[in-house]
Amino acid sequence: MSEGTPAGTITRLDPQVNNENRVSVFIDDEFAFGVHEDLVVRHGLTVGTALTAEDVREIEADEQYVEAKQAALDYLAHKPRTETEVRRKLKRNDAPAFVIDDVVARLYELEYLDDEAYAHDYAHNRFSSKKYGPVRIRRELKERGIDRHLADAAVDTLFEDEDATAAAWEHAESRWPRLADEDDPRRRRQKMYRYLRRRGFTSETIRPILDELEREGGRSPV
Structure with a gap:
């Protein structure tokens, strides 16, 4: 639909060839818009129904909701998503903000978002x-x-x-031997430190491990 969709009387309702769930609506013998079949029932659209401009706007808003909800469900079908990820996806699809809010609220009701x-x-x-x-x-x-x-x-x-220190040791013992070609002990320590930081460990966890690696040649204390 568009802002120029006319008001008038429905003269034809034809199932769409490429999407059996959608119906082409003709107003005064001219194609006006396509709509999901559920909305045909919800809005009581039949041949002879007279639509005002306000009616058309309501149908358009409902159609945007149906499309956005289906896009969200398709997006969630692949793997769990956060609310923010769903909102970003629908925004990329040009869904209006009020439609996104309604879809997200419904997804929480259906427990598809948590x-x-x-x-x-x-x-x-x-x-x-x-x-x-x-x-x-x-x-x-x-x-x-x-x-x-x-x-x-x-x-x-x-x-x-879970033991963060034990996990850090697993990474350290795997990585430390690969840095053996580093002649400068200080640089070797720095590289090991940055490696463990990238994997998400705190300085408080990393420093004792580096000290032990340097003292014991790479073996964790047991």
């Missing part, structure tokens, strides 16, 4: 698969639009059960 559960699952999966530290996991959650308090809670909960 940022708190997403944060906990994401934190667990990133640690399990990559052994990333708390700093990186927290940052990644925030980049995905998770509220700071939810991100902090998810990371804190994760590391109540």
